Amino acid sequence: MAAIDASNKTFDALINTDFAVADFHAYHCGGCVALAPFYNAQSNDLPLINYIKVNTDDYPEIAERHQVTGLPTLIYFRNGREVFREGGYMERDRLDQNIARLLYGKEEEHG
Amino acid sequence: MKSHVVKLFDYQALELPEELRHWRVSNGDVQAQLELIARNHAIVIEREAAEQFDCVRCQISGGTFGPGSVTLVYPGRGLCPALEETCTGIRVGEQRTATLDGATVELNALRIVCMEPAPIDDLLIRAEGIDGVQTVDEYRVWWKAQEEDKRRYEQGARGAFYVMEQLEKGSEFQVDPEELEEALRAEAKRTAALYEQLPEEMRMTVEEAAEELRPDWEARFTAKLLRDELVERLRTKPMEQVLEDGKTIYIERNLIPPETVEQMVQINPDGARETFLEFAVLEYLRTRFTDGKLEV
Numbered sequence: 114m115a116a117i118d119a120s121n122k123t124f125d126a127l128i129n130t131d132f133a134v135a136d137f138h139a140y141h142c143g144g145c146v147a148l149a150p151f152y153n154a155q156s157n158d159l160p161l162i163n164y165i166k167v168n169t170d171d172y173p174e175i176a177e178r179h180q181v182t183g184l185p186t187l188i189y190f191r192n193g194r195e196v197f198r199e200g201g202y203m204e205r206d207r208l209d210q211n212i213a214r215l216l217y218g219k220e221e222e223h224g
Numbered sequence: 225m226k227s228h229v230v231k232l233f234d235y236q237a238l239e240l241p242e243e244l245r246h247w248r249v250s251n252g253d254v255q256a257q258l259e260l261i262a263r264n265h266a267i268v269i270e271r272e273a274a275e276q277f278d279c280v281r282c283q284i285s286g287g288t289f290g291p292g293s294v295t296l297v298y299p300g301r302g303l304c305p306a307l308e309e310t311c312t313g314i315r316v317g318e319q320r321t322a323t324l325d326g327a328t329v330e331l332n333a334l335r336i337v338c339m340e341p342a343p344i345d346d347l348l349i350r351a352e353g354i355d356g357v358q359t360v361d362e363y364r365v366w367w368k369a370q371e372e373d374k375r376r377y378e379q380g381a382r383g384a385f386y387v388m389e390q391l392e393k394g395s396e397f398q399v400d401p402e403e404l405e406e407a408l409r410a411e412a413k414r415t416a417a418l419y420e421q422l423p424e425e426m427r428m429t430v431e432e433a434a435e436e437l438r439p440d441w442e443a444r445f446t447a448k449l450l451r452d453e454l455v456e457r458l459r460t461k462p463m464e465q466v467l468e469d470g471k472t473i474y475i476e477r478n479l480i481p482p483e484t485v486e487q488m489v490q491i492n493p494d495g496a497r498e499t500f501l502e503f504a505v506l507e508y509l510r511t512r513f514t515d516g517k518l519e520v
Binding site for chain 1: 303338
């Protein structure tokens with residue numbers, strides 16, 4: 114299932130589930146453009162995780178509220194709470210490692 | 225200036241090597257794209273028992289998992305092989321035990337789902353919302369044309385870099401040692417001035433900057449001679465326009481906000497000028513490729 118574009122109205126509802134990931138990106142961001150195919154492919158492979166995209170040009174308020182200071186930034190949520198985040202371009206292997214950390218990581222990250 | 229290009233490598237009939245010439249879109253590529261859209265519009269289907277690549281939502285306890293924890297297991301995806309192996313074949317409501325990092329964990333399957341790609345039909349294509357594209361056949365034609373344009377652009381861009389590499393390798397230069405050193409000192413001064421704005425521990429003196437630049441300075445110097453020579457030979461517009469075009473391409477290619485580029489021009493006008501000229505030359509060469517052949 115393709116990643117969902119979030120807006121100010123939908124973002125909180127989208128993260129308020131077992132597991133969610135939000136990709137904060139922008140038009141003028143080469144790393145974001147390069148990351149997108151890997152992120153989209155992972156979203157197609159892993160149902161029941163909400164994959165969200167936040168265009169920070171269109172919705173800077175969400176980025177500000179979540180203190181996103183660089184792009185791209187991926188924030189991993191469990192039950193609506195941030196578990197961890199990682200910034201910068203990454204490929205599928207790294208995305209898979211992050212999802213494994215979200216699903217099976219340390220106790221303090223289980224929420 | 226005593227330094228100059230003595231002989232320009234004969235690049236006009238250059239052909240791209242085979243590995244840089246792929247831009248055609250095959251029927252297989254089009255089909256793969258349609259299948260990707262179908263996966264993007266996949267629907268979640270409930271299952272009774274888990275097969276490879278399904279998703280098992282389960283309650284999990286033991287090890288590092290506290291009571292009431294819920295997780296997702298994806299058999300065959302390689303995210304957590306121990307749990308995936310345990311969950312293969314599990315049925316909704318079934319409990320199983322796994323060993324994870326030496327600890328025993330209990331799993332109870334709450335829900336099992338798989339993703340079923342949407343059928344590839346006209347309805348799927350209409351959901352994409354592309355102006356004038358309503359059917360699968362129309363999409364095939366539309367996407368093929370789009371993708372070939374994109375690949376031709378990329379091939380031209382790769383070709384331009386290839387031509388510049390060949391020019392740098394195959395041209396002959398006369399390099400005046402004094403001019404070479406003078407240009408190095410000027411660049412070192414610029415670099416040291418830029419570092420002035422950084423925290424003290426990161427700053428460098430002109431001497432230190434010169435030593436950093438020295439190892440590949442001659443290559444950079446001759447590349448600049450080459451670029452200036454090409455601009456003079458090829459340009460059909462005033463230099464201001466060439467620079468403006470180079471700036472536009474630089475912004476487009478690097479996805480840099482225009483205001484950041486303006487700051488770059490203010491901080492280091494000479495460096496920015498060199499960058500814009502480089503992009504102007506590369507763009508000129510890119511647009512001269514047809515089917516892997518350069519036509520200048």
